[in-house]
Amino acid sequence: MSQRTKIKALLESGKTDIDVTVKGWVRTFRNNQFIALNDGSTNNTLQVIVDFENTDPTLLKRITTGAAISATGKLVASVGKGQSVEVKATTIEILGDSDPEKYPLQPKKHSLEFLREIAHLRFRTNTFGAVFRVRNTLAFAVHQFFQERGFIYLHTPIITASDAEGAGETFHVTNFDIANPPKTESGEIDYKQDFFGRSTNLTVSGQLEGELGAMGMSDIYTFGPTFRAENSNTTRHLAEFWMIEPEMAFYDAKDNADLAEALLKYVITYALDKNKDDIEFLTQRLLEEEKQKPQNERSEMTLIEKLQFCLANDFERLTYTEAIDILKDSTPNKKKKFQYLVEGWGTDLQSEHERYLVEKHFKKPVILTDYPKEIKSFYMRQNDDGKTVAAMDILFPGIGEIVGGSQREERLDRLEQRMDEIGIPKDELWWYLDTRRFGGCPHAGFGLGFERLVLFVTGMGNIRDVIPFPRFPKNAEF
Numbered sequence: 001m002s003q004r005t006k007i008k009a010l011l012e013s014g015k016t017d018i019d020v021t022v023k024g025w026v027r028t029f030r031n032n033q034f035i036a037l038n039d040g041s042t043n044n045t046l047q048v049i050v051d052f053e054n055t056d057p058t059l060l061k062r063i064t065t066g067a068a069i070s071a072t073g074k075l076v077a078s079v080g081k082g083q084s085v086e087v088k089a090t091t092i093e094i095l096g097d098s099d100p101e102k103y104p105l106q107p108k109k110h111s112l113e114f115l116r117e118i119a120h121l122r123f124r125t126n127t128f129g130a131v132f133r134v135r136n137t138l139a140f141a142v143h144q145f146f147q148e149r150g151f152i153y154l155h156t157p158i159i160t161a162s163d164a165e166g167a168g169e170t171f172h173v174t175n176f177d178i179a180n181p182p183k184t185e186s187g188e189i190d191y192k193q194d195f196f197g198r199s200t201n202l203t204v205s206g207q208l209e210g211e212l213g214a215m216g217m218s219d220i221y222t223f224g225p226t227f228r229a230e231n232s233n234t235t236r237h238l239a240e241f242w243m244i245e246p247e248m249a250f251y252d253a254k255d256n257a258d259l260a261e262a263l264l265k266y267v268i269t270y271a272l273d274k275n276k277d278d279i280e281f282l283t284q285r286l287l288e289e290e291k292q293k294p295q296n297e298r299s300e301m302t303l304i305e306k307l308q309f310c311l312a313n314d315f316e317r318l319t320y321t322e323a324i325d326i327l328k329d330s331t332p333n334k335k336k337k338f339q340y341l342v343e344g345w346g347t348d349l350q351s352e353h354e355r356y357l358v359e360k361h362f363k364k365p366v367i368l369t370d371y372p373k374e375i376k377s378f379y380m381r382q383n384d385d386g387k388t389v390a391a392m393d394i395l396f397p398g399i400g401e402i403v404g405g406s407q408r409e410e411r412l413d414r415l416e417q418r419m420d421e422i423g424i425p426k427d428e429l430w431w432y433l434d435t436r437r438f439g440g441c442p443h444a445g446f447g448l449g450f451e452r453l454v455l456f457v458t459g460m461g462n463i464r465d466v467i468p469f470p471r472f473p474k475n476a477e478f
Ligand code: ATP
Pocket: 165, 228, 230, 236, 237, 238, 239, 241, 243, 401, 402, 403, 404, 405, 447, 448, 449, 450, 451, 452, 463
């Protein structure tokens, strides 16, 4: 294979009058002359000019939308508008034909729903090219943020025997013939005979194992796939999603919130800088999309403005109790506009409440802390009031919850007492409790849902459009 230059590098080089070879997929071919070529390195297409009078007509016919081609020629300053440079091709080679009658991606606007059905081809569109380049940058920035701060990237297991959240939304992993699993004498499935000698599932969170790492290496983070068999057909939930979970020894709840805010600002700044073109494109896309909506449903800020606003302002920090007071007094609550009315202290916040706080009341990201212990997990540190735990949720405009975390309970007696109250088997989590028995210390951590972050930065409306191949109820295509 002869070397080729990627279009992004070519456009950024500022050079002209050099010989180049470019390869990519034809977006359009106009007047038997102008190829708009894209190779996915950037949203911008490169114009390739074909000397049609001196080109074999059968070759010209094969330059169709979707075809993969190689073009060699001179990079020259462009006289036409819309591009600064173009390639005057001397050789065109068809690497892969694409029948224009059958190619599903026509050079026109397709709905996101349709593109989801052809997710194997949607990488070739402007929108998904931009989304997945931004996703790539955000993933890299996450690693860079933690690596700069001396965190250790720890790989926690994907198959586990524990359900960290205790929510029971796990996918089971078994090697049994499901039609005929071995049974015990009392008629229950005998997992002792299964591959791992016990019942196992896909992880819902790497947190518990992450804590073990932090209890010896101080600061760790995980960044891997997690799985939840929740039957929630929302625009915010996937059955398979990626989570970033840092755990830090010697951190308290405030240190934890500070780190999460710094992380979010760091990666957003990084993407704004690195993917300027893509985010500008996505900003325009969102403006177009919002034109379809009634005036009062359109956002006050463009995507770029929203991102910049998020960077320029401190996240609002308040307790759950303060939030309940605000919600109780809010207009939608008084006018019974909420689907779930906020009546008293102690109930979980619904996404409509979270979004009211973020989008209407504070109009910026919010860090909510100190939730009632009944609605949070057993491992969260109990506050002195006996009612709340040192939890924190970070709520983002248009997204709702993006981060969930807490200071962890490091006191063995308190932790065991809470596990007993909720009915979490202590013997199964003996290893978790050991870290409290031997050299336990204050520590904290959180989970950031990676796709929710990508949703926020790209301004996309559905989480199924920010992961290459989404997994959700009744869908595992591709
Ligand atoms: P939610 O209330 O939105 O379902 P959760 O309370 O179940 O979230 P956590 O268990 O705290 O969430 O998980 C940590 C983070 O993982 C969340 O803040 C969110 O960003 C992300 N997350 C949780 N569930 C999903 C999902 N099904 N798909 C994508 N991201 C998710």
